[in-house]
Amino acid sequence: MAKKEYAFYPGCSSQKGASASNYLTSVNAMCDKLDVTITEIPDWNCCGASIGYAEGGELPRLALSARNFALAEKHMPGKEMVATCAACWLAQREVKERIDHSEILLKETNEALAAAGLQYQGTTAVRHMVEVLIEDLGYDALKQPVVKPLEGIKFAGYVGCQTNRPFGIDGESFENPVYLDKLVETVGGEAVPYDQKVTCCGGALAFSEPEKSQKQIRDIVESAYDHGAEMIVTPCPLCQANVEIYQSEINKKHGTKLNMPVLYYSQLMTVAYGGTAKEAGLDGHLIRATRLEEITKK
Amino acid sequence: MSQQAIPYTNDFLREVEKNVEEGHWVKMCMQCGVCAGSCPLGPAWEHPPQEIFMMIRAGKREEVLTSDSMWMCTSCYNCVVRCPRQLPITHIMHGLANYAHRLGLAPKGQPTRETARLFWNSLVKTGRVNELKFSLALYFKDGFVQGVKNALNMQAIGFGLMKAKRLNPLEILGGHGVKDQSGLKAMIAKAREIEDRKKGFSA
Numbered sequence: 001m002a003k004k005e006y007a008f009y010p011g012c013s014s015q016k017g018a019s020a021s022n023y024l025t026s027v028n029a030m031c032d033k034l035d036v037t038i039t040e041i042p043d044w045n046c047c048g049a050s051i052g053y054a055e056g057g058e059l060p061r062l063a064l065s066a067r068n069f070a071l072a073e074k075h076m077p078g079k080e081m082v083a084t085c086a087a088c089w090l091a092q093r094e095v096k097e098r099i100d101h102s103e104i105l106l107k108e109t110n111e112a113l114a115a116a117g118l119q120y121q122g123t124t125a126v127r128h129m130v131e132v133l134i135e136d137l138g139y140d141a142l143k144q145p146v147v148k149p150l151e152g153i154k155f156a157g158y159v160g161c162q163t164n165r166p167f168g169i170d171g172e173s174f175e176n177p178v179y180l181d182k183l184v185e186t187v188g189g190e191a192v193p194y195d196q197k198v199t200c201c202g203g204a205l206a207f208s209e210p211e212k213s214q215k216q217i218r219d220i221v222e223s224a225y226d227h228g229a230e231m232i233v234t235p236c237p238l239c240q241a242n243v244e245i246y247q248s249e250i251n252k253k254h255g256t257k258l259n260m261p262v263l264y265y266s267q268l269m270t271v272a273y274g275g276t277a278k279e280a281g282l283d284g285h286l287i288r289a290t291r292l293e294e295i296t297k298k
Numbered sequence: 299m300s301q302q303a304i305p306y307t308n309d310f311l312r313e314v315e316k317n318v319e320e321g322h323w324v325k326m327c328m329q330c331g332v333c334a335g336s337c338p339l340g341p342a343w344e345h346p347p348q349e350i351f352m353m354i355r356a357g358k359r360e361e362v363l364t365s366d367s368m369w370m371c372t373s374c375y376n377c378v379v380r381c382p383r384q385l386p387i388t389h390i391m392h393g394l395a396n397y398a399h400r401l402g403l404a405p406k407g408q409p410t411r412e413t414a415r416l417f418w419n420s421l422v423k424t425g426r427v428n429e430l431k432f433s434l435a436l437y438f439k440d441g442f443v444q445g446v447k448n449a450l451n452m453q454a455i456g457f458g459l460m461k462a463k464r465l466n467p468l469e470i471l472g473g474h475g476v477k478d479q480s481g482l483k484a485m486i487a488k489a490r491e492i493e494d495r496k497k498g499f500s501a
Contacts, residue, residue, distance in 0.1 A: 012427040015474050017466025019429055019459065043476050045425040050373035052421065053392035054399050054414030058319045060489040067485060112489035116481035165375035166388075174379045200338040200374035204417070207436055208409035209370075212339055241464075245455055286458040 004136060007076040007124070008038035009068055009092065011085035012046050013237045020085070020237035022284025026266040027084050027129060029279035033145045033270070034137060038082060041072045047091035050162070051204035062105060063112040065095035069126075070118040081126040084266075086162035086236035092126040093167060128163055130235050130265065134170050134179055142186050147274040148295050149188025155268070156224035156232045157181045157191050160239040161200050174198065183265050184233060187272035194227035196220040201242040210249075217243050218250050221258045231289055232262045240264060244287055261289035271295055310359045317497045319393030323385045327351035333377035333387050343367045347377060347387050350394070363403040368395045369410040400499050412439050424475025425482045430465060431473070 013020035014027075031038055045068060046052075048061045056064075069092070072081050083089035099106045100122050110120055127135075133142055157180035163169055169179050175198065181191035199220050202213025220243055224232050234240050244262040251258055267289075270280035277296040282289055314321040327348055334346030345353065345367045353362050368391040377387040395411070398404040404411050413436060420432045437452070438445030449456075459465035466473070476482050494500070 012421075012474070013429070015426070017463060017469065018474075019464045021464055022462070043478055045476050045482060046421040046427050048421065049417065049427075051410075051414045051417045053319075053396050054404075054411055055396075055418035057396050057400070057490070057493050058393070059493040060486050063485050063489040067482070108492050109489075111492060112485050115484040115488040116478065118481075118485075161372075161374040161376070165379045166386075174376075198376075200372050200376070202338070203372040203374065204413065205339070205370075205372050205410060208413040209339070209342075212342055212370075213372075216338055245459070248455065284462045284464055286455070286462060 003035050003037065004132070005037040005039070005079060006082040006127070006132065007072040007079040008040050009044055009072075009081055009083040009088055009126075010040060011083060011088040011237070013085060013241075019241045022281025023084060023237055023240070023264050023266065025279065025281035025284070026264055026270045026275075029270040029275045030266045030273065033273040033275070034133075034142070036132065036137075039076065039079075041068060041081070042075050043071060044068050047088045049087045049091065049204065059105075059108055059112065061091070062095050062099060062109045065092050066099060066109045066113055066120040067116060067118060068092060069096065069122075069124050070113055070120045072124045073121050074118065077123070079124070081124050082129055082132055083126060084129045084237075086128070086160070087238065089126060089128040090162045090167070096122070096126060128169065128235070130163060130169055130179060130183070133183070139182060139186050142183070142269070145273045146187055148272055148298060150184075150268060150272055150292070150295065151188050152190070153231065153291055154190045154192050154229050155184045155263075156194050156227065156229035157184055157197060158220060158224070158232045158234040158239060158243065158262075159198050160234060160236045161198070161203070163235045164198055180233065180235065180265065184268065187268050189268065192224075192227045192229045194223045194229065196223040201239050203238060203242075206238075206242045206246065210246075213242065214246050214250050214253070217246050218254070218256065218258070221247060221250075221260050222256075224260060225258075229260070230291065232260055233265055233268055234262060235265055244285065247287065259287055261285060261287045261292075263289055263292070267292070307357055308355065310357045310362075311355050313359070314354050314394070314397075318390065318397045320386045320389040321393060323390060324351050324354050326383045326385055328383055330382060332380050332382065336376040336380045337370075338372055338374055338376070339370045342370045347391065350391075360403070362394065363398040363401060364405060365398075366405045366408050368392075368398075369404070369408050371395070397497075400497075407440075412436075422483070422486055424473070425479060426474045426476060428469050428473045430467065430469035434470075
């Protein structure tokens with residue numbers, strides 16, 4: 001397999017001590033096994049996420065993502081950018097589309113970037129890590145390193161929103177994308193069909209509208225249980241955090257007994273590729289994935 | 299008794315087209331309501347998107363800009379991918395919320411408005427979001443007593459996250475950030491200056 005190299009945009013939540021730090025741990029281990037090199041873009045900044053709009057407006061948000069592109073272009077010319085966070089990827093992609101198609105916005109964005117001594121040229125594309133896996137490597141290549149297939153474990157593939165809409169992965173349907181199920185099967189697990197695969201977890205409104213968001217989360221987890229899943233797997237750090245963290249809150253308020261682990265695809269792959277529990281970031285959960293931890297000890 | 303008819307104008311539509319992000323799409327709405335039926339928080343919208351679009355065309359400036367409806371958007375993009383006219387509804391809602399916020403017309407204390415403001419302030423301070431300070435600011439946004447209550451309510455989750463190394467108490471001392479802070483701040487200030495000039499906001 002040819003070695004692949006990318007300019008890496010980890011995003012705020014993947015930093016040390018942040019809410020998705022175990023995502024990054026497992027991504028590093030997974031990339032290592034797949035011989036994919038990801039090199040952090042020097043001095044990258046926050047993308048503004050999907051909640052930055054109210055105060056940030058349009059141009060300051062465009063400038064934030066354009067700065068990341070400009071840094072990648074300057075320090076890592078010719079390399080594609082890869083993001084692991086759904087919101088980071090979406091923001092970068094949207095901003096690129098917006099400024100590449102508007103001379104006015106391009107000019108204004110570059111005027112803002114000039115204040116930081118930078119320039120956006122539009123030569124760098126951005127990919128999500130799952131696109132790199134599926135489109136650049138392919139399922140066959142992803143299957144090769146499997147030494148501990150996740151046999152007998154049933155997963156609910158929770159795609160959520162922002163890797164799915166509005167751009168999607170690999171041209172798949174918005175209503176029923178199957179890439180995550182295929183990834184689960186690639187590493188030997190079983191993907192259960194269930195009806196909340198692309199339901200919104202509430203996103204940033206988990207903070208501001210907890211009742212409304214927790215209704216969403218309850219629907220997702222209960223449907224996963226109803227369809228026989230033992231664990232949920234997702235490509236999005238905010239989906240992971242919301243769906244895992246608030247289960248105890250929902251239990252407190254509604255007397256439910258939700259206790260389903262929520263994993264990243266990269267953790268499944270790291271475990272299947274023979275990684276340790278620590279390499280897979282399995283110590284980073286409030287609801288432990290004990291069956292995966294057991295596999296790592298075999 | 300005579301009642302004077304209010305003359306019909308489309309001044310507000312023009313204002314939205316000029317000043318609101320992606321506002322030029324509003325007139326394309328054909329009132330099918332697929333957006334309303336596709337929204338995860340649909341029932342929470344006093345005026346679902348298609349209604350907001352018609353209200354803009356009907357010149358209902360104050361009703362639209364003081365509404366808390368667009369603050370219900372979770373950015374899930376379900377409306378965008380299902381809209382038969384392909385309106386970027388998520389962005390129009392964000393744009394309207396931003397416009398109402400900047401004009402000071404958005405509902406005071408609206409929780410998503412407050413959350414969004416705190417998030418942005420956190421990220422511009424260092425260039426990267428400080429999750430600890432952002433969470434604490436959120437807990438304490440309604441005053442000290444409520445803040446302590448909120449923090450106590452969430453303490454089990456907080457300690458769980460710390461144990462899992464997903465929340466670092468030392469972030470309170472500063473935490474992560476970009477190296478070129480002055481460049482980043484100058485860039486954002488410049489972007490805001492250009493946008494304010496274009497959209498007629500006072501600084």
